[in-house]
Amino acid sequence: MPNAGFPVRKKVADFLTNYAIYVSILFLFVTFGLFFPQAFFSIMNVRNILISASVIGVMAVGMTFVIVTANIDLSVGSVAYFAVALGVLAMKRAGFHPLWGLLIILMATIGVGAVNGLQISRLKMVPLIATLASMGIFRGLAFQFTDAASIYGMPPLISRLGIGFLGPIPIPVILLILSYVSAYYILEKARFGTYVYAVGGDREAAFKAGINVPHIIFLVYLLHGFFVGIASLILCARMDGVVPALGVGMEFDVITAVILGGTSFSGGVGNVWGSLAGAVIITLINTALTILNVSAFYYDIFKGSVILLAVILDTFRQRRLGIVS
């Protein structure tokens, strides 16, 4: 038996590697609860946390697929702004039916997913650069279309997605849970999911096993686009329209959530539940910083440190899992 010498130490280390994220959620909860009991009970109850986590959480679903294939997408925040801007303009300026507005938002994000996917899978562009370009282009286009103005006032069909309930459960939370359950099913139970892990784990070996690697990567970006679309809908509904700062810096929150959740930049490893936990952590931190009324500068420093921590964790994990020596 390997490692028979240090069963206890190994078990503790294994436990920490696998469950560190859940332990930290508990830690954050307890800490915030102790230090800000009032705020904690009004704002930080589970339901509100999940609602706040829904946008980043749903985006983190698609991002998990992307990162498991050893790719990345920096454009999610800009793309959300772009899609919401198109949808809001269609409804408010052009007078489209809200259902059309909804579809336009989804089509926009899936369309950008397709563009990013084609660039990366077929044209073999470096994902970091390709999506960095998309990040600039689509925010710029959205500014152009909206004149960088805020437009408010969403029809009921849309706002219900953000503030409505189905029974006792808020609709964003339902969307969040549906996204995760379906993603879990795809990754773990469907052939496609196995291919996603294979492509991320060893691209060369996946090719040799007869997997159409570019096609899988393209489909992953397409699927990711769909989830970004769902998140954009929630965002649009909860904002009651579009604002120019929409989605700024969101890519950092989403990527951090995924990495905190145990998905590795090196590809081939990860699971969606970890990403959900990561999204909750990011939301807890964001909320705490808001309650504390921390200055924007400190806010950035703190967020940067969390990303750094996530990457350090990832490196540590990669070493433990033997991906790098």
Place this chain on the structure above:
Amino acid sequence: MGEYFLEMRNITKTFPGVKALKGVTFAVQKGAIHGLVGENGAGKSTLMNVLGGVIQPDSGEIYINGQRVFITNPHEAQRLGIAFIHQETSLFNFLSIARNIFISNLPSHGRGRIDFKTLYERSAALLKRVGLDKDPQALVKDLTVAEKQMVEIAKALSFESRIFVLDEPTSPLTDREIENLFRIIRELKNQGETIIYISHRLNEIFEICDSVTVMRDGEIVDTTPITETNKFDLVRKMVGRELSMMFLQRDHRELGKVVLEVRELTKKPYFRDIHFSLREGEILGLFGLVGAGRSEVARTIVGDYRRDSGKVILDGNEVFFSHPKEAIARGIGFLTEDRRGEGLAVEMEVYKNITMAIFWYQLRRGVNLDLGREKEVAEEYVKELRIVTPTIFQQAKNLSGGNQQKVVVAKWLCAQPRVLIVDEPTRGIDVGAKSEIYHIVANLAQEGMGIIFISSEIEEILGMCDRVLVMYEGELIAEVPRQEMTQEKIMYYATGGERVHA
């Protein structure tokens, strides 16, 4: 004809500058274990890559079971029932054993939902067949190398493969694991499968193979039943070429005092307990086949790799280098085998390449650097080593391979080393330039420099060295003085000598 299961006819393949396969015809009988042996670069890998669809031959035909086939890509090879089991497995560490076995053919209900019941049942059956007692749901990352090999074989069986190519499968295995592997190979044979077994370990070839093919310089030298040959015969066929006369005719050289000593140097997993000394004016050969650990020894001495244990003693003082530049500062130069990647800044001018390793104080004039002197030095070396370049301002990438190598040599000479380690100094350069490199190295030794000459060409070792150390799988297996050197003897040791594994 019908008796051969696999036939490769008149396969040729030319890489830039090298004829890797010169009309090779290779045939294997059905249900046989067929050994394939040859020196490094004999063309074994190229031939097998052609069979695996990894590279396309320039010409030639492949027949399986009498039918002409066209293997255009690895997946096609797999479809035709050709399975490769390499040292490095192509498994996915973070997928289960079962998913790895069936990665190309996951059983599923409609619409891509995996049929886990079938998947696990069929995997369990295959694992039983290869004698691996593991849960099909276990992740591959937790398996040992030997267990991963078993999974690879199970995977090959799942495609109903008919031809199994095993490329040096035993080098990472323990004796017991090798025994198990051989048991499975023999079982495959009894089930009528065809096996091509590539190994440097001739003892294994004799233990398991029915027949053996020897390759040399891109050609098949001989194919015989194993009963009609022996180890010395095989070794002779592997090396058997005439020594050319391009080396210096040297008399017995006067050797000086010991300049470098290495004691019990160990760096796992590459090599262990390496012990030798080098004297001034001596050319010490270091020979071994791929994976024997020659280059790693050199890299560990100069501090490119960190040693696990052992001592390096230079001029009687123990030294420890944590970076090759420290080795240079103390007088050990290292010419790597990767000339373009590590030895040369190809975009830079010749003179800058030459003076790169020079120490700033050698150019000092007051507080300034004498940059005119830098160019003078470069000019001197260009003349001395007869580097063919229009000017010293030419970019290094525009020089021929041999002249590039001379630039690298000049670079190390600038640092005035007392010990020079050269790793495959003549790889990929033409015959004339080779001869010049030999002369340069021999002259340096004549002037009292200690040289460690690493090569996988026996010819060079015989022509150049006063003494040769033969490495086999990370161990120093023999030391042969000049008087006793023969190609056969060196190759005999390099393929394991008396050592028996399984």
